[in-house]
Amino acid sequence: MYKSLAGLTGGQLANPAGPEYSILMQSIQIRINGKEHVFELNRDITESMTLSYLLREKLGYTGLKISCDEGACGACTILMDGKAVLSCMMLAIEARGHEILTIEGLPKDDVVIEAFARQCEPGYGTALQCGICTPGFVMSTKALLSENPNPTLPEVKEALSGHICRCGCYSGVAQAVLNAAKKTGQEFLKKNSKGDRS
Numbered sequence: 001m002y003k004s005l006a007g008l009t010g011g012q013l014a015n016p017a018g019p020e021y022s023i024l025m026q027s028i029q030i031r032i033n034g035k036e037h038v039f040e041l042n043r044d045i046t047e048s049m050t051l052s053y054l055l056r057e058k059l060g061y062t063g064l065k066i067s068c069d070e071g072a073c074g075a076c077t078i079l080m081d082g083k084a085v086l087s088c089m090m091l092a093i094e095a096r097g098h099e100i101l102t103i104e105g106l107p108k109d110d111v112v113i114e115a116f117a118r119q120c121e122p123g124y125g126t127a128l129q130c131g132i133c134t135p136g137f138v139m140s141t142k143a144l145l146s147e148n149p150n151p152t153l154p155e156v157k158e159a160l161s162g163h164i165c166r167c168g169c170y171s172g173v174a175q176a177v178l179n180a181a182k183k184t185g186q187e188f189l190k191k192n193s194k195g196d197r198s
């Protein structure tokens with residue numbers, strides 16, 4: 001199991017044959033949805049295991065979906081250090097030392113989740129039908145709005161262009177993102193105007 005780095009001396013770190021060195025080489029520490037996990041190579045995970053497999057099959061974060069499993073659909077999108085990444089295209093060991101967020105890590109009343117769930121405006125339609133693509137869209141929207149709280153429609157289309165919805169809910173998805181942006185944009189303005197006053 002994981003051992004704190006703080007307990008190791010310089011000599012131990014420099015000695016590749018020492019037992020502590022092998023602990024360093026084999027322990028994979030990843031923070032997932034706010035919780036620290038430590039995996040041991042060849043026991044908990046293998047070098048060829050994808051991050052999507054680790055999250056879904058080993059840890060039960062089934063919100064992310066595996067649809068194409070080759071980087072073409074966006075269904076497996078998660079956030080790594082706040083950036084949207086395709087978890088089917090990453091090895092689990094590449095997540096070492098990083099902060100991972102899946103849709104399960106978002107609060108139930110998250111602005112983006114609510115916007116997707118409530119989307120039903122006439123002329124745009126619903127943002128989800130079967131829901132397979134939805135967690136991926138939601139996570140990419142989170143990444144987009146954290147960088148750009150007031151995106152234009154072309155910016156939304158560009159940011160979500162890697163996602164495929166087989167139910168064809170694209171208009172509803174775009175409208176849901178713009179509706180979520182209205183809220184995040186207002187929050188952003190409020191925060192900044194407070195900062196101006198102080």
Ligand code: FES
Pocket residue numbers: 065066067068069070071072073074075076077086087088089
């Ligand atoms: S399942 Fe990862 S991109 Fe399609």
Ligand code: FES
Pocket residue numbers: 127128129130131132133134164165166167168169
């Ligand atoms: S809602 Fe069915 S694939 Fe998008």
